[in-house]
Amino acid sequence: MSLIRLSSPHVFKANTSAAVMQQVLLATLPAIFAMTLFFGWGTLIQITLAMLLALSFEAICLLLRKRSLRFFLTDGSALVTAVLLGLAIPPFAPWWVMAVGIFSAIVLAKHLYGGLGNNPFNPAMVAYALLLISFPVEMTRWTLPFVIQGDGWQVASFADTLRLIFMGMEPVWLDTLTGATPLDVLKNRGGMTTEEVWRSSAVLSQGVFAWYAVSGAYLMGGIYLLYRKIFTWHAPVAMLATLFIMASLVYGIDPYNYADPFVHLGVGATMMGAFFIATDPVSCATSNKGKIIFGIGAGLLVYIIRTWGNYPDAVAFAILLMNLAAPFIDLYTQPRSYGHARARVGIKDKG
Known part of the structure; x- marks a missing residue:
């Protein structure tokens, strides 16, 4: 039966x-x-x-x-x-x-x-x-x-x-x-504008397609893992969207001194970090809402450190800082448990 x-x-x-x-x-x-x-x-x-x-x-x-x-x-x-x-x-x-x-x-x-x-x-x-x-x-x-x-x-x-x-x-x-990598060249461009350094550097004018191809390969692997439901879309999409929006806003204000958003997505460890590092189930936030917050924080930190910090590619530091914040994020993004009227928020249940 x-x-x-x-x-x-x-x-x-x-x-x-x-x-x-x-x-x-x-x-x-x-x-x-x-x-x-x-x-x-x-x-x-x-x-x-x-x-x-x-x-x-x-x-x-x-x-x-x-x-x-x-x-x-x-x-x-x-x-x-x-x-x-x-x-x-x-x-x-x-x-x-x-x-x-x-x-x-x-x-x-x-x-x-x-x-x-x-x-x-x-x-x-x-x-x-x-x-x-x-x-x-x-x-x-x-x-x-x-x-x-x-x-x-x-x-x-x-x-x-x-x-x-x-x-x-x-x-x-x-x-x-x-x-130097493309991000190194853009970071240490002296007094040149972004357009000038792009034309003068062989790494950017001739070889940047190699880094785009590698990022595309990571994207293919990430899509495969999403298809196999190894992780959910929340953290990687939130990280990439935040980085793209931040880069677009700053580039729109001053295109002469800042890289366009597609450079931030396609050059460096962005795709690797979004799909293979930020999705680590052990060190990432656990709830879907928490993963979105985790991804937003990682995207913001990547752009801030890349643009105004000392390191051209900041994915490792951004992920580690968000790993540190993941337990705190989990405390305030717990979903409602079955049988309870509301979700637990923070260290103590206030409901």
């Missing part, structure tokens, strides 16, 4: 942490392909190194905490952190930069707080912010998407990239393959 479903809730399918992490890893494939295509072999090497280090540090922490190696190593959380950090740092960064970053993400930002589900901050962004502050030279020497010389594109070979990352050998042509 079949049961008649008359009232909710009903659970139709188990959604384990491992299954969610597998979907997230799958969604990063377009970005990995685009990064490798436009920036060379360094991205694949950094991701591979990050994954090996992440699994090693994860295993050590689990052994010290007397937890099951098989269960926690196969949940995929360490691999997701590794892939996101590998995509975030410059492809030519030395191996020890990645080692410090993965140690910070897995040991300090994750296991010292009790492991998966207990960390208040996104581990990958903790590591990235620490690396950016501690090693500014290594973290700001970004690989250019291409250098046009004669009749072809000059890119570093796989062997040269390995030697550069692991042996520290810097060939004479390295300076021709590395430089």
Whole structure:
């Protein structure tokens, strides 16, 4: 005899942490392909190194905490952190930069707080912010998407990239393959207007399409995760909409000194932050209303720090600050529980 479903809730399918992490890893494939295509072999090497280090540090922490190696190593959380950090740092960064970053993400930002589900901050962004502050030279020497010389594109070979990352050998042509990112150029434009620096910089006039392509790849991955219902639209849409509105307003007032809104959306880590970082279920707000507030705050902070702060791309700092505010947001955005007249607001129920 079949049961008649008359009232909710009903659970139709188990959604384990491992299954969610597998979907997230799958969604990063377009970005990995685009990064490798436009920036060379360094991205694949950094991701591979990050994954090996992440699994090693994860295993050590689990052994010290007397937890099951098989269960926690196969949940995929360490691999997701590794892939996101590998995509975030410059492809030519030395191996020890990645080692410090993965140690910070897995040991300090994750296991010292009790492991998966207990960390208040996104581990990958903790590591990235620490690396950016501690090693500014290594973290700001970004690989250019291409250098046009004669009749072809000059890119570093796989062997040269390995030697550069692991042996520290810097060939004479390295300076021709590395430089500032578009956001760096726009941030440090001297006395030139936005239009003048756009025309004078090869990074902007010739190579900016590579960053747009990478952002498009992150957008594809984010849409896939939305389709698979890994997360809801509230945080990423709120973050992107807020950033776009802020950039549009300021650009409309002074287009000579500020970048247009599409640059803020398509260049830098905006799409990665919106779909792969702000949607972290552990460190983000929990309710739909809270996620919208979280996204609005992240979008505002990204624009404020990018425009008037010291760092050209402020996604990591914006997300970390909103991670800090997430518990407070949750206190004031709890939905009404079934059977109660009103929702709990704040620390104490005033109803």
